[in-house]
Amino acid sequence: MGLQALFFYLFAFVAIASAFMVIWARNPVHSVLFLILTFFNAAGLFLLTGAEFLAMILLVVYVGAVAVLFLFVVMMLDIDFAKLRSTALEYAPVGALIGVILAAELVVVIGGSVISPEIGKTIANPIPDVATRTNTAALGDQLYTTYVYFFQIAGLVLLVAMIGAIVLTLRHRTNIKRQNIANQVARSPETAVEVVKVKSGQGL
Amino acid sequence: MEQFISTYVWPAAIMVGQSLLLLVGLLVFIAYILLADRKIWAAVQLRRGPNVVGPWGLFQSFADLLKFVFKEPVIPAGANKGVFLLAPLVAVTLALATWAVVPLADGWVIANINVGILYVFAISSLEVYGIIMGGWASNSKYPFLGALRSAAQMVSYEVSIGFVIVTVLLCVGSLNLTDIVMAQHDGLGTRLGLPPSLLDWHWLSLFPMFIVFFISALAETNRPPFDLPEAESELVAGFMVEYGSTPYMMFMLGEYAAIVLMCSLTTILFLGGWLPPVDVWFLNWVPGIIWFVIKASLVFFMFAMVKAFVPRYRYDQLMRLGWKVFLPISLAMVIIVAFVLKFMGWA
Numbered sequence: 196m197g198l199q200a201l202f203f204y205l206f207a208f209v210a211i212a213s214a215f216m217v218i219w220a221r222n223p224v225h226s227v228l229f230l231i232l233t234f235f236n237a238a239g240l241f242l243l244t245g246a247e248f249l250a251m252i253l254l255v256v257y258v259g260a261v262a263v264l265f266l267f268v269v270m271m272l273d274i275d276f277a278k279l280r281s282t283a284l285e286y287a288p289v290g291a292l293i294g295v296i297l298a299a300e301l302v303v304v305i306g307g308s309v310i311s312p313e314i315g316k317t318i319a320n321p322i323p324d325v326a327t328r329t330n331t332a333a334l335g336d337q338l339y340t341t342y343v344y345f346f347q348i349a350g351l352v353l354l355v356a357m358i359g360a361i362v363l364t365l366r367h368r369t370n371i372k373r374q375n376i377a378n379q380v381a382r383s384p385e386t387a388v389e390v391v392k393v394k395s396g397q398g399l
Numbered sequence: 400m401e402q403f404i405s406t407y408v409w410p411a412a413i414m415v416g417q418s419l420l421l422l423v424g425l426l427v428f429i430a431y432i433l434l435a436d437r438k439i440w441a442a443v444q445l446r447r448g449p450n451v452v453g454p455w456g457l458f459q460s461f462a463d464l465l466k467f468v469f470k471e472p473v474i475p476a477g478a479n480k481g482v483f484l485l486a487p488l489v490a491v492t493l494a495l496a497t498w499a500v501v502p503l504a505d506g507w508v509i510a511n512i513n514v515g516i517l518y519v520f521a522i523s524s525l526e527v528y529g530i531i532m533g534g535w536a537s538n539s540k541y542p543f544l545g546a547l548r549s550a551a552q553m554v555s556y557e558v559s560i561g562f563v564i565v566t567v568l569l570c571v572g573s574l575n576l577t578d579i580v581m582a583q584h585d586g587l588g589t590r591l592g593l594p595p596s597l598l599d600w601h602w603l604s605l606f607p608m609f610i611v612f613f614i615s616a617l618a619e620t621n622r623p624p625f626d627l628p629e630a631e632s633e634l635v636a637g638f639m640v641e642y643g644s645t646p647y648m649m650f651m652l653g654e655y656a657a658i659v660l661m662c663s664l665t666t667i668l669f670l671g672g673w674l675p676p677v678d679v680w681f682l683n684w685v686p687g688i689i690w691f692v693i694k695a696s697l698v699f700f701m702f703a704m705v706k707a708f709v710p711r712y713r714y715d716q717l718m719r720l721g722w723k724v725f726l727p728i729s730l731a732m733v734i735i736v737a738f739v740l741k742f743m744g745w746a
Contacts, residue, residue: 224482247512247514254524254525258521259527
C-alpha cells in the first residue's frame, strides 16, 4: 500500500506541476511538451487505479496522435504570445464559469461516492472485480452489448466530422501532373517502347 | 524491517538485476546488428565492409561507440538547449522502455502485463517525439523539414500497424504477448489435422497482414526505403543534421533499438516467438531464447536486404502506400478475419 501511495503522490505532483507549467511557460512549444508530460502522468494515475486499458489508450490516442498534431501546429504557426496575453483577461469570466461548472461536477461525483460508498454496486451493470476480469474484456463486453448503438453512433459522428474536415480542405487544382499508378503498372514493352530502324547518317 | 526487505527491497533488486541483464544483452545484440547491417549492405554492393577492428571487423561497433563518446558535443548557438539535449534522451529511453514487456522465451519477461501489446504500441507511438523535438530544437531548416516528414510518416503507418495487431488479437483473444505466442502452438495447421509445426504460426493464416506489418515496420522505424526524415540526397541527414558525438549516438541507438523491437514483434506476432519450427525432440530441446534470437535475426536480415536493394520512395508515394493501400487492406482483413472466426466457430 505504501508503494502505491508513493507513486500516487509522484504522478499527481508531476501532473499538477506540469499542468501549471503549461500555462506558465513562455514558449508555446514548451507548453505543449508539458501538456504531454501531464497526459503521461494521468496515464500513470489510471494504472494505479487498475484501469490499465484506459491508461494505454490515453497514451496511444492523446499522447501518440492528438498531441503530435498539437505540436505540429504550434511549431508551424507563428503566434505572438505577448499580444495574446494582453487580451487574455477579457476571457477570464468565461474561463472562470467553466472552472466553476467542472468543480461543481467533481464535488457531486466525489461527494456521492463519499456519502454512499456502495453506490458503485447498485448501478445496472456493476463494476466487476479487477482480480477476476481483465478490464479490456469488461469494457469490450459493455461497449459491444449494452451500449452497442451508442458506440456505433459515436463512431458515425466521428466519421461525419472526418468527412466534413476533408470536404473543407479539399480543392481541385487543374494543370498539375498527377501520377496514375494503375496506368504506370499497366504499361508493357509494346505500349512503352517503339523500335525504329535508323539509317546511318540520316537520323530520324 | 525483515518484512520490508522481503516485500520491497528483494523484489526491487531482482527486477533491477533482470533489467540490467536484458539491457546489456540487448545493447550487445544491437552492436552486432549494426555491424551485420553494414556487412550485408557491403556484401550486396561487392564491398568488404568494416574489416579492420578485431577479427573480421567484429569490434567495429565498440570502436564507434568510443569515438562518439570522446568527441566534443556541439550545441548550435540558435538551438533551444534544453529540448535539444532532451530529444536524444527521449528517443533512446522510449526505445529501451518497450523491452520491459517483450517475452524472450517462456516466462522470460520482466513485466508480464495484461495489456502487453497495447503497451508496446503506445510506447512506440511516442518515439516520434524524440525526432520532432530534435528537429524543432535544432532551429534550422533541414532538421525541421525532416521532423515534419517523420511525424506525418509515423502517424500514418501506426494506423495500419494498429489494424494488423487487431487481426492478430482477434485470432488470439488476449492482449498478453506470452498468450499471443502460446496461441500459435495450435493454430491453422493443427485445425487442419497436422502436428504442431511452423504452419500453425500466424504468418500463414494471416499472410497478407504479415507483409503489411513488415513494410509498415520499415516505415515506422524510418528504415530505407522509407528513410525520408533523413534522406541524405534531400535533407542531408534530416532531423540529425545538427547533432554530433554522444547525442547523435543516442539517436542512432534509439533507432536500432526500435528496429530490433520491430523484428522481435514480427517474431512474436507472426513467427511463433520461441516455439520450435517442428515438434521433434531435439528441436524442442533447444532453449526458446535461441529460437527467438534466430527468428528475430532472420527478420532483421530481411530488413537489411530491403535497405540494400530497394530505392527510396518519394514522399507522396509513401503517403499513398500508407493511406490508400495498406489502410483499406488491413481494414478489410479485420472484417474478414472476424467473420471467418465467427462462422467457423474458432473464436
